Amino acid sequence: MDLLHLKEQIVETEQSGISFFHYDMVDGKFNKCFILGDTLLEMMRSEVTLPIEAHLAAYNPDAYIERFAKLGADYIAVHYEAMEHPLKTFDLIRKFGAQPVLAFKCDTAPPDDFLALAKEVPWILKLTVNPGFSGQTMQQNSLGHIKEMRHRLSEAGMSVSIQADGNVNPSTVNTLYQAGADIFTGGTSGLFKSGHTVKENKEILLSVLHSQTNQYYHW
Structure with missing residues (x-):
C-alpha cells in the first residue's frame, strides 16, 4: 500500500x-x-x-x-x-x-510439534520470502514446506488453512495453490502491482486460480 x-x-x-x-x-x-x-x-x-x-x-x-x-x-x-x-x-x-x-x-521446515500447534490456530502463515523487503522472488524450498504441511494436516484430518506470504503474483499463485496454500497475501508483485487498480489485480490473480479449479480463496 x-x-x-x-x-x-x-x-x-x-x-x-x-x-x-x-x-x-x-x-x-x-x-x-x-x-x-x-x-x-x-x-x-x-x-x-x-x-x-x-x-x-x-x-x-x-x-x-x-x-x-x-x-x-x-x-x-x-x-x-x-x-x-x-x-x-x-x-x-x-x-x-x-x-x-x-x-x-521461508527456510523453516515443519517441526515435530507442527500438528500439535496447528490445532491451536485458524491458519498457518508460511513466508515464501524473507520478511520486510518488497520485490523478492519466491524461495523454492518454501513450496516443499507447504506441501509437507498440507500432507500432514490432511493425514491428521485437519482443515487448517495455510497462508502463503511473499511474491504472490499471477505466475506463482497457482503453484502455491497446488502446493497446498488456500490463503494468499498480496503485495507489490500482485495485489498492488502498478498499471491496474487493486480490484483489477485481485481479479487477475483469482482468474488464474479459477482457470484451474472452482474453489474460492481468501485474500
Whole structure:
C-alpha cells in the first residue's frame, strides 16, 4: 500500500473484495529492517472495517502482543522461531482478545510439534520470502514446506488453512495453490502491482486460480 495515501488506499483495497488486511511488523533483528510499528496500526484501525492480521516478525513477541491487540489487531501471527513457549504465547494473544496465527520463516521446515500447534490456530502463515523487503522472488524450498504441511494436516484430518506470504503474483499463485496454500497475501508483485487498480489485480490473480479449479480463496 502507498503509505503516503493510506486512507485512500484503505478504501480502494476494502472495495476490492479482500478478506482481511495483513500488517507486517519487523523488529530489526528478526530481519535486518524496521517496518510498520504500533502507531500506524492505531491510525489504520480507525479507518479499516475488515479484520487486521498483525504479523510480528520479531523476537520476544510476547512483549508486543498486548499493545498490538489493544490497538486493533484481530489476528496476531507469531513465529515458531521466535517463541520460547508457543502455547503460552497463544494464550496471551487470546487473553487480549485476538486470535493467534502460527508463522514460519521461508527456510523453516515443519517441526515435530507442527500438528500439535496447528490445532491451536485458524491458519498457518508460511513466508515464501524473507520478511520486510518488497520485490523478492519466491524461495523454492518454501513450496516443499507447504506441501509437507498440507500432507500432514490432511493425514491428521485437519482443515487448517495455510497462508502463503511473499511474491504472490499471477505466475506463482497457482503453484502455491497446488502446493497446498488456500490463503494468499498480496503485495507489490500482485495485489498492488502498478498499471491496474487493486480490484483489477485481485481479479487477475483469482482468474488464474479459477482457470484451474472452482474453489474460492481468501485474500
